Amino acid sequence: MTEQNEYPESSRVPTRVIGTPPADAPIVDTDPVRAPEGVPGVIPQDPVKARRAERLVALLFLITFLAGAAFIASYVIFQVGTIDKTATSNYALGGTLALALLSLAVGLTIWVRRIMPKYSLVQERHEMRSDDDTREYVKETFLQGAEESGFLKHRLLRRTLLLAAAPLGLAPLVLLKDLGPLPGTALRHTVWGEPTKDGKPRRLVVEGTGQPIRAADFNSPGGILSVVPEGYEEDLNALAKATLILIKFRPEELKSGTNLNWTYDGIVAYSKICTHVGCPAALYEQTTHHILCPCHQSTFDAADGAKVVFGPAARPLPQLPIGIDEEGYLVAKSDFKVPVGPSFWERGDAEAEAREKAS
Amino acid sequence: MNAPPKAIAGASTFVDDRIGAGNFLKRNLRKIFPDHWSFLLGEIALYSFIILLLTGTFLTFWFKPSMGEVTYTGNYAPLYGVKMSEAYASALHISFDVRGGLLIRQIHHWAALLFVAGMMVHMLRVFFTGAYRKPRELNWIIGILLLTLALLEGLTGYSLPDDLLSGAGLRITEGVILSVPIVGTYIAFFLFGGEYPGHDVISRFYTIHILLIPGILLALISAHMILMWVQKHTQMPGKDRTEKNVVGAPFYPAFMIKAGSFFLFTFGVIALLGTFAQINPIWLFGPYTPADISAGSQPDFYMGFLEGALRVMPAWEINFLGHTVALSVLIPALVPLGIIMTGLALYPFLEQWITGDRREHHIADRPRNNPHRTSIGIAGITFYGVLWLLGANDEISANFHISLYTTTWFGRIAVFVGPAIAYWVTYRICIGLQRKDAEVLAHGVESGVIKRLPNGQYIEVHVPPAEDIAEHIRGKKEIPILEGAEDAEGIPPKGARGPLGRLRAKMSRAYGTDHVPLPDGHHEEVHEAEHAGVGAGDRKELH
Ligand code: HEM
Ligand code: FES
Numbered sequence: 038m039t040e041q042n043e044y045p046e047s048s049r050v051p052t053r054v055i056g057t058p059p060a061d062a063p064i065v066d067t068d069p070v071r072a073p074e075g076v077p078g079v080i081p082q083d084p085v086k087a088r089r090a091e092r093l094v095a096l097l098f099l100i101t102f103l104a105g106a107a108f109i110a111s112y113v114i115f116q117v118g119t120i121d122k123t124a125t126s127n128y129a130l131g132g133t134l135a136l137a138l139l140s141l142a143v144g145l146t147i148w149v150r151r152i153m154p155k156y157s158l159v160q161e162r163h164e165m166r167s168d169d170d171t172r173e174y175v176k177e178t179f180l181q182g183a184e185e186s187g188f189l190k191h192r193l194l195r196r197t198l199l200l201a202a203a204p205l206g207l208a209p210l211v212l213l214k215d216l217g218p219l220p221g222t223a224l225r226h227t228v229w230g231e232p233t234k235d236g237k238p239r240r241l242v243v244e245g246t247g248q249p250i251r252a253a254d255f256n257s258p259g260g261i262l263s264v265v266p267e268g269y270e271e272d273l274n275a276l277a278k279a280t281l282i283l284i285k286f287r288p289e290e291l292k293s294g295t296n297l298n299w300t301y302d303g304i305v306a307y308s309k310i311c312t313h314v315g316c317p318a319a320l321y322e323q324t325t326h327h328i329l330c331p332c333h334q335s336t337f338d339a340a341d342g343a344k345v346v347f348g349p350a351a352r353p354l355p356q357l358p359i360g361i362d363e364e365g366y367l368v369a370k371s372d373f374k375v376p377v378g379p380s381f382w383e384r385g386d387a388e389a390e391a392r393e394k395a396s
Numbered sequence: 397m398n399a400p401p402k403a404i405a406g407a408s409t410f411v412d413d414r415i416g417a418g419n420f421l422k423r424n425l426r427k428i429f430p431d432h433w434s435f436l437l438g439e440i441a442l443y444s445f446i447i448l449l450l451t452g453t454f455l456t457f458w459f460k461p462s463m464g465e466v467t468y469t470g471n472y473a474p475l476y477g478v479k480m481s482e483a484y485a486s487a488l489h490i491s492f493d494v495r496g497g498l499l500i501r502q503i504h505h506w507a508a509l510l511f512v513a514g515m516m517v518h519m520l521r522v523f524f525t526g527a528y529r530k531p532r533e534l535n536w537i538i539g540i541l542l543l544t545l546a547l548l549e550g551l552t553g554y555s556l557p558d559d560l561l562s563g564a565g566l567r568i569t570e571g572v573i574l575s576v577p578i579v580g581t582y583i584a585f586f587l588f589g590g591e592y593p594g595h596d597v598i599s600r601f602y603t604i605h606i607l608l609i610p611g612i613l614l615a616l617i618s619a620h621m622i623l624m625w626v627q628k629h630t631q632m633p634g635k636d637r638t639e640k641n642v643v644g645a646p647f648y649p650a651f652m653i654k655a656g657s658f659f660l661f662t663f664g665v666i667a668l669l670g671t672f673a674q675i676n677p678i679w680l681f682g683p684y685t686p687a688d689i690s691a692g693s694q695p696d697f698y699m700g701f702l703e704g705a706l707r708v709m710p711a712w713e714i715n716f717l718g719h720t721v722a723l724s725v726l727i728p729a730l731v732p733l734g735i736i737m738t739g740l741a742l743y744p745f746l747e748q749w750i751t752g753d754r755r756e757h758h759i760a761d762r763p764r765n766n767p768h769r770t771s772i773g774i775a776g777i778t779f780y781g782v783l784w785l786l787g788a789n790d791e792i793s794a795n796f797h798i799s800l801y802t803t804t805w806f807g808r809i810a811v812f813v814g815p816a817i818a819y820w821v822t823y824r825i826c827i828g829l830q831r832k833d834a835e836v837l838a839h840g841v842e843s844g845v846i847k848r849l850p851n852g853q854y855i856e857v858h859v860p861p862a863e864d865i866a867e868h869i870r871g872k873k874e875i876p877i878l879e880g881a882e883d884a885e886g887i888p889p890k891g892a893r894g895p896l897g898r899l900r901a902k903m904s905r906a907y908g909t910d911h912v913p914l915p916d917g918h919h920e921e922v923h924e925a926e927h928a929g930v931g932a933g934d935r936k937e938l939h
Contacts, residue, residue: 117494118493119471127502130499149657153649156645274594313725315567319688333703380720382577382580
């Protein structure tokens with residue numbers, strides 16, 4: 038490091054005015070001949086201008102003081118609670134805080150630029166590498182230490198030490214095992230397949246209200262409902278797989294992709310969980326019968342087995358077999374025949390398997 | 397002032413007697429920091445991080461990282477009586493029942509955006525000026541780790557309030573994890589403590605967000621700063637600046653106060669944003685349920701390119717032997733991020749391999765002077781940018797009345813063609829700018845003075861460029877080229893043998909060839925001779 042950039046004692050700084058570069062001139066532009074002699078690279082400011090700047094800086098610091106005080110006052114004065122009160126408190130606190138910070142920042146900047154000298158100091162750089170002697174010394178010391186430790190000579194010591202380290206290294210990983218249960222076949226089932234308490238088929242109920250749906254009442258073609266399983270209306274784990282989208286069609290609208298045996302009177306139930314990465318495929322366009330997932334715009338043709346017509350989803354939304362119970366309410370006749378939601382390694386071509394089983 | 401005040405003198409004597417701090421201070425108090433606006437970009441990231449630590453700590457005093465169900469009875473009337481997780485309820489509590497809570501929440505979120513954005517532009521400036529070159533490769537790698545961790549930190553933080561929007565992000569995360577071959581299902585079950593969403597993920601993310609990642613970030617940022625301090629800053633080419641020196645202002649007092657004021661600026665601007673620019677109004681979204689989603693939901697900007705990648709990907713999926721590989725998820729989730737991060741991490745070493753340049757570099761390149769590097773960088777930005785825009789293609793489609801599918805198809809093509817075009821255009825621009833530089837050195841700059849020659853011809857008088865500008869231009873360094881030529885016996889040198897060696901030699905020539913050499917030092921005389929007798933200034937014919 039160099040000491041060549043010593044700051045001169047301020048008494049020795051010549052106080053010259055004429056010919057000093059303007060405050061905002063680039064440092065390198067300064068004509069070195071005009072820089073004050075004896076202090077290369079430290080160009081003092083014009084004292085008159087510096088004094089003017091000082092007043093400005095003082096004003097800014099004062100503003101910071103006032104704004105800081107106002108911040109504390111705002112905390113006491115403005116209470117929160119309702120949206121409006123919170124908004125007012127937020128503006129008061131944030132506004133005063135920002136003002137205090139910014140005016141302090143501007144003050145410091147003016148201090149640096151108008152009161153402190155301009156600097157164009159030079160410092161030497163040295164190559165990062167150590168010199169050869171040092172390297173040689175370190176190398177020898179290392180070898181000597183290795184020799185002294187006996188690590189090289191005593192083979193048994195070396196090997197058993199490595200052996201000793203192995204299980205200890207694994208232990209933290211083993212400890213993590215209880216983070217969660219193993220997947221098993223959990224992803225293949227939904228609560229639609231769980232038996233109900235009274236052994237009857239599980240009803241479809243409207244999401245939010247929990248109302249069961251009478252098929253006869255859900256009768257306007259183009260109608261759509263978001264549906265959840267009765268008894269699990271608030272179980273998020275269950276909903277993450279079992280939520281349905283229920284659509285009413287005119288019989289002639291349905292195409293071959295839809296399994297008619299699983300519909301009831303033109304009412305079809307598809308999994309609402311997008312087969313891409315699992316967002317709820319919540320948008321429906323009546324005229325085209327398209328179900329659109331808002332996340333990445335996978336588009337499914339609801340009239341044709343919810344097959345993919347666009348987007349990154351690779352598989353149709355699975356269809357749930359539905360029917361009605363003796364009171365005329367829509368129920369699930371069984372679980373989905375294939376896993377719902379995003380693909381996973383163990384899933385395989387569940388659709389093909391299901392087709393094989395059916396035929 | 398002849399002696400430091402007693403308080404300072406006393407304290408410093410105390411410390412120096414015990415740890416010898418004087419030696420350190422002697423070396424470092426007047427450490428020189430070069431000045432350039434682009435050096436402030438890294439500082440924005442640094443100060444945002446400090447603000448994140450401060451505001452984050454405040455938030456932990458009230459936030460409850462629990463997925464246990466509660467019934468909301470707080471001050472926000474529209475959600476009164478609604479069942480929700482404790483996490484969401486406590487986030488609402490911070491927003492509506494804690495004075496300054498909303499402000500700090502919004503400052504925290506804005507600071508997070510600025511943190512990542514600051515790092516990104518800082519990284520770009522390091523890239524385009526070649527400041528990652530030897531000896532700074534380690535700091536470059538640390539930087540990439542920082543950026544990666546910051547993305548993870550943002551992801552975990554975004555999920556904490558457990559509102560409908562953050563849940564959507566979490567769901568996508570789960571879907572992506574599930575797509576990982578062989579271990580994906582297991583990782584998902586371990587992370588979520590069973591099936592999605594389970595009851596554990598918020599508290600686990602909380603630990604990761606407030607302890608694990610910030611701890612690592614803090615350690616890495618400290619290492620980053622120490623290395624920067626030890627290696628000293630790069631500097632822009634200019635008068636008196638060499639590879640062997642640093643020209644600028646001393647740490648004490650100038651740089652210290654400058655840095656302080658810049659911290660306050662950063663904080664002040666973030667406070668303004670936090671006050672007046674509403675961000676993540678969780679109370680409008682409602683509590684999370686996997687059955688619902690708010691349409692048009694957008695992730696934070698730094699996740700946008702992943703979102704876009706997921707959107708443009710065609711629906712590819714492979715099934716074999718009872719297993720599934722969801723390429724339509726796996727590729728967009730891993731490949732773009734992988735290309736960008738791996739490419740960045742390897743770049744300093746690839747460049748060294750191609751140029752054979754093992755020297756230290758302390759003078760920053762002007763981007764135009766390494767046209768291939770600059771073009772690669774811009775191509776990368778274009779690749780990222782296309783994916784990023786595609787992450788908002790629904791908004792684009794709605795606002796500009798373009799069909800959604802058209803935007804997707806456009807993206808599928810643009811993600812390949814865009815970078816290629818960007819590369820070519822950038823390369824041409826760089827060469828053009830180099831020509832302009834050479835021109836300025838050779839013929840000077842237009843003075844605006846028109847002169848009529850005795851023979852009736854009009855010329856504009858050119859004057860030599862200002863010295864600092866000329867020095868700045870002359871700072872251009874040649875890029876070394878590997879020796880690829882065959883020797884007398886027709887045997888190529890060692891590095892250039894075999895197909896790889898030949899490719900390397902070829903790339904080296906392409907990368908290093910200077911198409912616009914600057915006029916050498918003697919140009920003045922040559923030039924003077926050409927135009928002898930035409931007056932003081934250099935000049936050029938008026939077109
Ligand atoms: C937490 C995030 C980061 C913080 C707080 C940070 C902060 C800084 C600061 C304040 C400087 C000195 C000023 C400057 O050169 O702009 C610096 C230098 C540097 N940074 Fe970062 N940075 C971060 C991320 C990154 C990233 C993402 C990269 C690259 C991938 C990176 C690579 C470098 C390098 C190579 C230098 C030395 C350059 C020189 O001396 O000119 N940093 N960093
Ligand atoms: S989750 Fe539905 S398209 Fe991605």
